Amino acid sequence: MSVNASDNQKHAAPDPWDIGFGAVIFVASLAAIFVWFPNDMRGGFFFVNPIGKTEPGDAFFPTLLAATLALLSGLQLFLSLTRGSPPVSPGAQGHLTKDNIRFLILFTAICVGGLLIMYLLGPAAAWVMRSFGVIDVEYRYLTDTAPYKYLGYVTGGFLMTVSLIGWTEGRLRRVSIISVLTVIVVSIIIFDQLLTNVLLPPNADY
Amino acid sequence: MELVLEYVMRGIADVFTASDGSLDWMPLIMVFAGLIVGIIVGATPGLNGPFAMALSLPVLIWVFGVSDDALLPILGFLIGLMKGATVGGAVPAILFNTPGTPDAYLTTLDGHPMALNGQGPKALKVSHFSSVCGDTFSDMALFLTAPVLAVLIESVLDLPEKAALIILSLSFMAAVAGSAPLKGLMIGVLGMLLALMGSTLSGNGPRMTFGIPELGNGLPLSSAILGVLIVGEVFIGIEDAARHRLAKLKPVQNKAYGDNRFRWADIKTIMPVICSSSLIGTVIGALPGIGTTLAATLGYDFAKRFSKKPERYGTGIPEGVAATEAANSSVSGANLIPVMSLGIPGNFAAVFIILAVESVGDFTLGPQVFRFTEIKEIEGYGTIINKDLVIAFAMFTLMVIANAFNWTVGGVLMRSLGVLARIPKSIMLPVVLLITLTAVYAQDGGFVAIWVVMVFGLIGYVLRRLDISILPFVIGFLLSPRLEELIRGGYSASGGDPLFLVKSPIALAFLVMAVLILFFANPARRKA
Numbered sequence: 232m233s234v235n236a237s238d239n240q241k242h243a244a245p246d247p248w249d250i251g252f253g254a255v256i257f258v259a260s261l262a263a264i265f266v267w268f269p270n271d272m273r274g275g276f277f278f279v280n281p282i283g284k285t286e287p288g289d290a291f292f293p294t295l296l297a298a299t300l301a302l303l304s305g306l307q308l309f310l311s312l313t314r315g316s317p318p319v320s321p322g323a324q325g326h327l328t329k330d331n332i333r334f335l336i337l338f339t340a341i342c343v344g345g346l347l348i349m350y351l352l353g354p355a356a357a358w359v360m361r362s363f364g365v366i367d368v369e370y371r372y373l374t375d376t377a378p379y380k381y382l383g384y385v386t387g388g389f390l391m392t393v394s395l396i397g398w399t400e401g402r403l404r405r406v407s408i409i410s411v412l413t414v415i416v417v418s419i420i421i422f423d424q425l426l427t428n429v430l431l432p433p434n435a436d437y
Numbered sequence: 438m439e440l441v442l443e444y445v446m447r448g449i450a451d452v453f454t455a456s457d458g459s460l461d462w463m464p465l466i467m468v469f470a471g472l473i474v475g476i477i478v479g480a481t482p483g484l485n486g487p488f489a490m491a492l493s494l495p496v497l498i499w500v501f502g503v504s505d506d507a508l509l510p511i512l513g514f515l516i517g518l519m520k521g522a523t524v525g526g527a528v529p530a531i532l533f534n535t536p537g538t539p540d541a542y543l544t545t546l547d548g549h550p551m552a553l554n555g556q557g558p559k560a561l562k563v564s565h566f567s568s569v570c571g572d573t574f575s576d577m578a579l580f581l582t583a584p585v586l587a588v589l590i591e592s593v594l595d596l597p598e599k600a601a602l603i604i605l606s607l608s609f610m611a612a613v614a615g616s617a618p619l620k621g622l623m624i625g626v627l628g629m630l631l632a633l634m635g636s637t638l639s640g641n642g643p644r645m646t647f648g649i650p651e652l653g654n655g656l657p658l659s660s661a662i663l664g665v666l667i668v669g670e671v672f673i674g675i676e677d678a679a680r681h682r683l684a685k686l687k688p689v690q691n692k693a694y695g696d697n698r699f700r701w702a703d704i705k706t707i708m709p710v711i712c713s714s715s716l717i718g719t720v721i722g723a724l725p726g727i728g729t730t731l732a733a734t735l736g737y738d739f740a741k742r743f744s745k746k747p748e749r750y751g752t753g754i755p756e757g758v759a760a761t762e763a764a765n766s767s768v769s770g771a772n773l774i775p776v777m778s779l780g781i782p783g784n785f786a787a788v789f790i791i792l793a794v795e796s797v798g799d800f801t802l803g804p805q806v807f808r809f810t811e812i813k814e815i816e817g818y819g820t821i822i823n824k825d826l827v828i829a830f831a832m833f834t835l836m837v838i839a840n841a842f843n844w845t846v847g848g849v850l851m852r853s854l855g856v857l858a859r860i861p862k863s864i865m866l867p868v869v870l871l872i873t874l875t876a877v878y879a880q881d882g883g884f885v886a887i888w889v890v891m892v893f894g895l896i897g898y899v900l901r902r903l904d905i906s907i908l909p910f911v912i913g914f915l916l917s918p919r920l921e922e923l924i925r926g927g928y929s930a931s932g933g934d935p936l937f938l939v940k941s942p943i944a945l946a947f948l949v950m951a952v953l954i955l956f957f958a959n960p961a962r963r964k965a
Contacts, residue, residue: 248903252620252903256623256627263630267645268644268645271644271645271646271647271648272641272644272645273641273642273644274637274639274641274644278639284929285933286925286929287924287925287928287929288639288641289637289638289639289641289644290644291924291925291928292633292920292921292924292925293630293633293644293645295924296626296629296630296633296917297630299626300623300626300627300630303619303622303623303626304623306619307619307620307623310619325616325901325902325903325904325905326902326903327899327902327903330680331676331902334676334679335672335895335898338672338675338676339895342870342891346874346884346887346891350884384875388871388874388875391867391870391871392867392868392870392871393867395675395866395867395870396863396864396867398679399675399678399679399863399866399867400678400861400863401679406864407864410864410868411867411868411871414868414871414872415871418871418872418875421496422875422876422879426496426499426500426879428499429499429879430879430882431875431878431879432874432875432878432884432887433878433884435878435882435883436883436884
């Protein structure tokens with residue numbers, strides 16, 4: 232009996248993830264209505280058209296949506312606080328664990344690191360070469376010149392992908408490296424050679 | 438009736454004719470290519486149909502351009518891919534007990550025991566036959582119901598009703614596609630809000646961009662959808678793979694011996710199961726937001742419940758494979774019913790069909806397509822005809838062609854792809870991430886697209902971990918501009934009446950249904 236009562240109490244207790252989810256979206260939607268939209272939209276809630284008729288403006292629909300979101304999140308918050316979370320069974324409610332957060336941080340670090348190398352390596356190499364007088368132009372003039380145009384994509388893409396595979400498998404195998412290199416070469420053939428008017432990352436940004 | 442036939446014939450002819458009147462085999466070739474790629478993708482763990490559709494769309498647009506002539510080859514490839522992936526998904530489930538998708542899990546229940554009993558090739562034949570039967574059945578349902586439904590809707594619904602219908606669809610998806618309907622709806626509205634960044638209807642310059650000039654044209658649509666759908670899934674897959682060290686899984690014994698022929702007697706045995714599962718899958722598929730997993734579960738349960746020997750299910754019998762494969766494959770055609778008749782996508786594959794249609798040519802999906810305008814030749818002017826309707830029938834023709842290819846070569850190819858199931862997810866997923874990032878960069882021409890993919894991938898990851906369905910988010914994101922047009926148009930047309938949405942009885946009924954669906958789908962209430 233006491234076990235059941237304890238289970239029921241546990242089940243009925245408000246779930247912090249439910250409350251947090253509702254609270255974050257509630258605050259964000261109010262901030263959107265009162266801070267974001269007024270400062271980030273030239274058109275108002277209504278405007279008067281050339282024949283003098285009042286029409287809905289650019290802020291009309293976003294404000295309606297944000298208000299709906301505030302209402303729904305307020306309801307979610309209210310239900311979570313008053314009735315407890317409504318999971319189908321205790322523990323069924325999804326949430327982020329510490330392991331998930333740890334994964335996200337490491338995953339994001341690997342991806343952002345690889346992407347930054349992809350973005351910066353080509354221009355950096357061009358800058359070094361220019362400093363030594365090997366070339367006399369900036370990277371923007373080399374975005375269609377090998378090897379500069381491949382440098383960032385190949386190095387950044389390779390490091391990011393191989394790191395993720397190595398992390399996932401807990402080891403680095405030759406087959407992983409060969410697979411990634413093959414995919415990079417095929418991508419270069421498709422996106423750089425076969426398709427015209429298309430540039431590999433990061434060349435379109437320079 | 439004559440007019441309908443005329444449009445059907447023109448639709449069929451459109452597939453084989455270029456705009457200059459010459460014979461054009463390209464749509465046919467692209468259907469075949471799409472089917473082959475789809476089967477390969479489906480047979481590869483970690484890949485799925487919507488992912489391949491997402492990646493191939495930009496490549497197809499570069500190859501064929503965005504003119505009206507490009508539409509049918511591109512749609513042909515996507516349709517072939519969608520059907521091929523459905524068939525190919527059974528390969529890893531049967532041979533290696535590794536369901537690539539949740540619905541394929543049920544195929545493992547009988548398919549893998551068959552493989553362990555030396556009947557792997559037969560299980561694949563049963564799976565292919567049932568899958569193509571289910572797919573063909575649901576296509577027939579699509580061809581018959583979509584035009585009727587569309588004509589009905591177009592004659593009854595005006596701006597407020599159409600707006601209310603989108604709200605009802607979103608509520609329905611939120612209610613059925615996740616464990617928390619209220620949160621699903623909130624996420625759907627959030628998706629709608631994010632889709633409004635950049636774009637404006639009044640020409641007052643971009644809105645909601647945080648002053649970032651690159652967002653002036655709005656968030657790149659395909660990058661955002663790819664991020665939340667595909668990259669979010671890749672995040673989850675990599676985390677799971679890292680946690681369980683999937684690369685170290687032992688290979689499964691899988692050798693064929695004994696009689697693996699697929700005979701008429703087998704067809705007679707599984708046919709009743711295929712019929713019931715196809716019907717269940719088609720009905721489920723026609724409702725937006727309900728996925729193949731429920732169809733496969735219901736199809737399998739139904740077959741088992743009405744079997745004379747239910748205890749044999751799960752031990753490795755062809756009926757078990759047929760029940761799940763016919764059910765999950767019959768969802769794919771029926772899923773296009775809400776797309777063709779309402780312009781509302783019901784699943785992820787339909788999202789990419791809509792994206793293709795919106796990116797290429799000037800064809801738009803929705804009830805307005807099925808206007809049977811009288812065909813008139815006017816001298817010096819040309820032909821008055823509803824071109825959209827011709828394209829719709831051309832699309833149906835492409836589906837029939839895809840089915841024909843699937844019946845003939847699909848099975849042979851599918852049975853030869855067992856080796857792909859050995860590719861470890863631990864390699865596949867990071868590679869998928871790199872290809873996705875490369876493709877979105879090439880499509881949108883800037884690193885902003887890559888950051889958008891990553892941020893939306895993060896959103897997709899968090900939503901999945903919080904057990905909130907991402908379908909309402911994606912559908913909300915996609916339908917938001919249309920809903921804004923309808924709401925603003927409806928408000929203006931009503932003379933500025935703030936209650937315009939509830940003054941129409943039909944719109945009011947839709948809105949009440951939306952609320953009731955959410956109320957009755959509430960888990961707490963279901964438990965009670």
